[in-house]
Amino acid sequence: MGKTTLIKEIIAARKEPITFYNCDDPDVRSQFSEIGLAALKRLLSHTETIVFDEAQRIQNIGILLKMIVDEMPDKRLLVSGSSSLELSNKVNEPLTGRKKTFYLYPLIFLELYEYENRNVIAAQSYVNDMLRFGAYPQIFEISDPIEKEEYLLELAGDYLYKDALEYQDIRNPEQLRKLLVALALQIGQEVSYTEIGSLVGVDQKTVVRYLDLLEKSFVIFRLPAFSRNLRKEIAKSRKVYFYDLGIRNALLRNFNPYHLRQDKGAAWENFVISERLKKDAYMNQRKNYYFWRTYDQKEVDLIEEHQGTIEGFEIKWKNTASVPKDFLGAYPGSTVHTVNRESFLDFVISDT
Numbered sequence: 001m002g003k004t005t006l007i008k009e010i011i012a013a014r015k016e017p018i019t020f021y022n023c024d025d026p027d028v029r030s031q032f033s034e035i036g037l038a039a040l041k042r043l044l045s046h047t048e049t050i051v052f053d054e055a056q057r058i059q060n061i062g063i064l065l066k067m068i069v070d071e072m073p074d075k076r077l078l079v080s081g082s083s084s085l086e087l088s089n090k091v092n093e094p095l096t097g098r099k100k101t102f103y104l105y106p107l108i109f110l111e112l113y114e115y116e117n118r119n120v121i122a123a124q125s126y127v128n129d130m131l132r133f134g135a136y137p138q139i140f141e142i143s144d145p146i147e148k149e150e151y152l153l154e155l156a157g158d159y160l161y162k163d164a165l166e167y168q169d170i171r172n173p174e175q176l177r178k179l180l181v182a183l184a185l186q187i188g189q190e191v192s193y194t195e196i197g198s199l200v201g202v203d204q205k206t207v208v209r210y211l212d213l214l215e216k217s218f219v220i221f222r223l224p225a226f227s228r229n230l231r232k233e234i235a236k237s238r239k240v241y242f243y244d245l246g247i248r249n250a251l252l253r254n255f256n257p258y259h260l261r262q263d264k265g266a267a268w269e270n271f272v273i274s275e276r277l278k279k280d281a282y283m284n285q286r287k288n289y290y291f292w293r294t295y296d297q298k299e300v301d302l303i304e305e306h307q308g309t310i311e312g313f314e315i316k317w318k319n320t321a322s323v324p325k326d327f328l329g330a331y332p333g334s335t336v337h338t339v340n341r342e343s344f345l346d347f348v349i350s351d352t
Helices: 003-013 026-032 037-043 061-071 084-091 109-115 120-124 127-133 137-141 145-167 173-185 193-200 204-216 245-252 264-282 325-330 344-349
Strands: 018-022 049-053 076-079 220-224 238-242 288-293 299-306 309-315 335-339
Touching: 003 018, 003 049, 018 026, 037 061, 049 061, 061 076, 109 120, 109 264, 109 344, 120 344, 127 145, 127 245, 127 264, 137 145, 145 245, 173 193, 173 204, 173 238, 173 245, 193 204, 204 220, 220 264, 220 288, 238 245, 238 264, 245 264, 264 299, 264 309, 264 344, 335 344
Parallel strands: 018 049, 049 076, 309 335
Antiparallel strands: 220 238, 288 299, 299 309
């Protein structure tokens, strides 16, 4: 189920008068182009809730929304956009302090678990495909693996570059593509901005800019290193992960089944951490996320800091992880758990 489908289901469940505008439609864009307040009030007089889907298509959408909020306070607005960068750029300043933002991620395992009526075996049957093809809703409507690959290759080309190239004045798409491929090869590893810039052919400043854009576009997310006590802790490093492994695998053009992959450990680590972050976002669990590593290679894959507690997770496909005693000694009261294919379900449904 995509964004527009979700919006239409919300509309169907409401009882008040609602008007839906598909802003991909040129007629809709023309209707709201340079519209004045009097005409706007007449147009919206018979509705209580106004929905703008793909709102970034309307010129000066931020000013239009501000005019509705300021002059028609009895109206409700539901505004969506596929282009998070462009939409946020256009509405953040006009609506500062007067909006609430929701993010729609790819499907999470918890949703599939609920869809299968909390049937553990049925839900776990999705894991291998999610590691291979990710979790965009359309993937679950396609049965043929080749068609799934074709869909993801097309999606990766359209989705990854749309915000950065179309709206953020990125003039060299090849550099961005090389950067993404380099990041896809380094999941689970510490990323050096200087080294990756040298590999791609850009300076460190450009790498940071590209990473910021990709993070704001919800292609990647970064984990900083956790460091408080030990002098031998790595303090300034970071790791980069992908929100969706299907997109990552499309960049590498590698859709091999999990048991045939050379990057099993990295893919599993990315999958588990991404699932946790997305689930926490939906459950309004506000946490700080890190990884922990020392110069002598002792590590914890994920650290969560929440309400004064520190909880660590070692992520392994098989139950082979050991808990670093240095970490527990340095942070009294902290805990470290192992997340493997047997304990994964408890990890992603906790706090629900």
